[in-house]
Amino acid sequence: MGVKMHNATWFNVGGMAEVMFKPSSIEDLAAFVREADLPISVVGVASNLIIRDGIVEGAVIKLGREFSYVNCKGNVITAGCATLLGNLAMVAQESGISGLEFFVGIPGTVGGAVEMNAGAYGSDVASVLRSVRAVNERGEVCTLSNDDMRYSYREHGLVGKWIFVDATFVGTYSDRHAIKSTMNEFIAQRNDSQPVRGRTGGSTFKNPEGQQAWKLIDKAGCRGLKIGGAQVSEKHCNFLLNQGGATAKDLEDLGNEVRRRVYSMFGINLEWEIRFLGCGL
Ligand SMILES: Cc1cc2nc3c(=O)[nH]c(=O)nc-3n(C[C@H](O)[C@H](O)[C@H](O)COP(=O)(O)OP(=O)(O)OC[C@H]3O[C@@H](n4cnc5c(N)ncnc54)[C@H](O)[C@@H]3O)c2cc1C
Numbered sequence: 001m002g003v004k005m006h007n008a009t010w011f012n013v014g015g016m017a018e019v020m021f022k023p024s025s026i027e028d029l030a031a032f033v034r035e036a037d038l039p040i041s042v043v044g045v046a047s048n049l050i051i052r053d054g055i056v057e058g059a060v061i062k063l064g065r066e067f068s069y070v071n072c073k074g075n076v077i078t079a080g081c082a083t084l085l086g087n088l089a090m091v092a093q094e095s096g097i098s099g100l101e102f103f104v105g106i107p108g109t110v111g112g113a114v115e116m117n118a119g120a121y122g123s124d125v126a127s128v129l130r131s132v133r134a135v136n137e138r139g140e141v142c143t144l145s146n147d148d149m150r151y152s153y154r155e156h157g158l159v160g161k162w163i164f165v166d167a168t169f170v171g172t173y174s175d176r177h178a179i180k181s182t183m184n185e186f187i188a189q190r191n192d193s194q195p196v197r198g199r200t201g202g203s204t205f206k207n208p209e210g211q212q213a214w215k216l217i218d219k220a221g222c223r224g225l226k227i228g229g230a231q232v233s234e235k236h237c238n239f240l241l242n243q244g245g246a247t248a249k250d251l252e253d254l255g256n257e258v259r260r261r262v263y264s265m266f267g268i269n270l271e272w273e274i275r276f277l278g279c280g281l
């Protein structure tokens, strides 16, 4: 028994969740957290996640489509945490609100972006977030300000477990055509440099301070390296790909081999940006 997870992930790998819970409202979610006597994990659309090949113990929560909505009030935009970032960027553009263009092309949800402080092309969640509502581990609904999040590069400084349910962003009024053309530029740059149509998890490692991970990986001779069905992308060597039939173990082993080679050449420990869930077989 259990729920197969691989179809729900960008890498298309992963084993079974013991329990999957899809809340349809905040009350539903909060009650589940209060009452479930199980370890809890959360997934968005798993575009930054390797779910290992064995079991994810306890309950995996994935917000239902009821959490996928965008509301604009002036230059303030509130989005449910299941909203796809591309949809958020599109609504902001149609409403003439600038600042959220960088979300176009990041294939995750608002919840995943708030957790990861997702960013691209000189901006990130920390630059545009006003506040976020979340359910804490006691099942209470709390509002956290941008300052409360204590954001830094691809992480927040919150303590404990939080399930984000909606997020409020502030942009600036601008011309719709100008916003659209910025978005088109970002899409073109990304299509040129990243394997966006592959089964991938985006950047595998954070860029070490003052360095670009891909250059270290390239110099360490890892471009195109393969383990099983997993391969370091030829196009962007900080991206891993499932080229067909890869297991989560192939991807994790390949990432660790890249880290080993980069460490032995440069003495630099690459830090995984991709998150892991569950146990191996
Ligand atoms: C082709 C490609 C390009 C990418 N480009 C970028 C980029 O330019 N910039 C960038 O920053 N990232 C990029 N990514 C990575 C990824 O899309 C982002 O990190 C995204 O924000 C993850 O969202 P998700 O819904 O897929 O989260 P998941 O991968 O499902 O989860 C990521 C983390 O967030 C947690 N999480 C998810 N939802 C919630 C929630 N509601 N409450 C609490 N925690 C939650 C999970 O537990 C996990 O720890 C890229 C990925 C791909 C595949």
Ligand SMILES: NC(=O)C1=CN([C@@H]2O[C@H](COP(=O)(O)OP(=O)(O)OC[C@H]3O[C@@H](n4cnc5c(N)ncnc54)[C@H](OP(=O)(O)O)[C@@H]3O)[C@@H](O)[C@H]2O)C=CC1
Binding pocket: 007, 008, 009, 010, 011, 012, 044, 045, 046, 064, 065, 068, 082, 083, 084, 199
């Ligand atoms: N399945 C995936 O996550 C992957 C998708 N892709 C790419 O995504 C595209 C669609 O893939 P496919 O699996 O057929 O798509 P689906 O429509 O079946 O859904 C893909 C994922 O996105 C979520 N989702 C889709 N639309 C919305 C929405 N409007 N609001 C909130 N969440 C949404 C789904 O959540 P829900 O559970 O609510 O249906 C599911 O987790 C393709 O181009 C594919 O290449 C690539 C790799 C993996």
Ligand SMILES: C=C(O[C@H]1[C@H](O)[C@@H](CO)O[C@H](OP(=O)(O)OP(=O)(O)OC[C@H]2O[C@@H](n3ccc(=O)[nH]c3=O)[C@H](O)[C@@H]2O)[C@@H]1NC(C)=O)C(=O)O
Binding pocket: 119, 120, 121, 122, 192, 193, 194, 201, 202, 203, 204, 205, 206, 207, 212, 213, 214, 218, 234, 235, 236, 237, 238, 273
């Ligand atoms: C994809 C992610 O975010 C990305 C984000 O999209 C981009 C754009 O802002 O900048 C970071 O990548 P990055 O530093 O590798 O920048 P990119 O824009 O992808 O590449 C920079 C330049 O290097 C070139 N490049 C990159 C890889 C490679 O193998 N060869 C190459 O020539 C690209 O063509 C581009 O001209 C983020 N990654 C990290 C770890 O910070 C992610 O976090 O998952």
